[in-house]
Amino acid sequence: MTRRKDNTRFTIISGGGSGLGMALAKEALEHARNVIILGRDEGKLIHAAGQIKEETTDGIIIPFRCDITSQEDVDILCGFIKENGYQVDFLFNNAGTGLFGDASGNRSPRVGEILGSNLTGMILLTSALLGITPKEDAITIVNIMSTSALVGRATETVYCAAKWGARGFTEALRAELKGTNRKVVAVYPGGMNTPFWAGAKGKDLSGFMDPADVAGEIAHAVFTTRRMMVTEMTINRP
Numbered sequence: 001m002t003r004r005k006d007n008t009r010f011t012i013i014s015g016g017g018s019g020l021g022m023a024l025a026k027e028a029l030e031h032a033r034n035v036i037i038l039g040r041d042e043g044k045l046i047h048a049a050g051q052i053k054e055e056t057t058d059g060i061i062i063p064f065r066c067d068i069t070s071q072e073d074v075d076i077l078c079g080f081i082k083e084n085g086y087q088v089d090f091l092f093n094n095a096g097t098g099l100f101g102d103a104s105g106n107r108s109p110r111v112g113e114i115l116g117s118n119l120t121g122m123i124l125l126t127s128a129l130l131g132i133t134p135k136e137d138a139i140t141i142v143n144i145m146s147t148s149a150l151v152g153r154a155t156e157t158v159y160c161a162a163k164w165g166a167r168g169f170t171e172a173l174r175a176e177l178k179g180t181n182r183k184v185v186a187v188y189p190g191g192m193n194t195p196f197w198a199g200a201k202g203k204d205l206s207g208f209m210d211p212a213d214v215a216g217e218i219a220h221a222v223f224t225t226r227r228m229m230v231t232e233m234t235i236n237r238p
Helices: 019-030 042-055 071-083 110-132 157-177 195-199 211-224
Strands: 009-014 034-039 061-065 087-093 139-144 182-189 232-235
Touching: 009 019, 009 110, 019 034, 019 042, 019 087, 019 211, 034 042, 042 061, 061 071, 071 110, 087 110, 110 139, 110 157, 139 157, 139 211, 157 182, 182 211, 211 232
Parallel strands: 009 034, 009 087, 034 061, 087 139, 139 182, 182 232
Antiparallel strands: none
């Protein structure tokens, strides 16, 4: 494990209160990174942080309530980072919500909520953190999407639309940041056994991936690669 240099450098993980986000937070700590986990439910974040610290005693983990679809919340987060003199080395855009059902049932405000959690929030959080990160400082942005950003799926029309938009944002952002020390990594995981599927009635999750295994693969690619850089990862079920 790499020795942690100081307590001012942080990895930020949205959707860090459960599932893949929580597993990524644990991996980040084990890779000598301090962590700020974001989510809308403060109690859930505090519980997750406590559980992670029981298993990984080294490093700092800060639960921070932030609705990434709210510009006000994102600005408050940025103020917290600046006031404490923190530097963000890694951003994992992991938050997301599913919507399952026939296209004929797509209605507001639920459509806006799905686009917000999967696309708008990614844009707002990324843009804000880039804005407060000095241009000479390195930052790696890891956009965790879904294989639904690569192929259209029946009963997931809005979710796919949001993820395809996230993929477009990711590719455009990488083109904009080309030649700088600001890097962008795109991750497309397949189905994982997480609370994400709570709204998919009757979904058989028995063959789905363990989020801890997926987090381990992502962390290895992002944190341990030194002489090369992984820019895209597709992680499928066996």
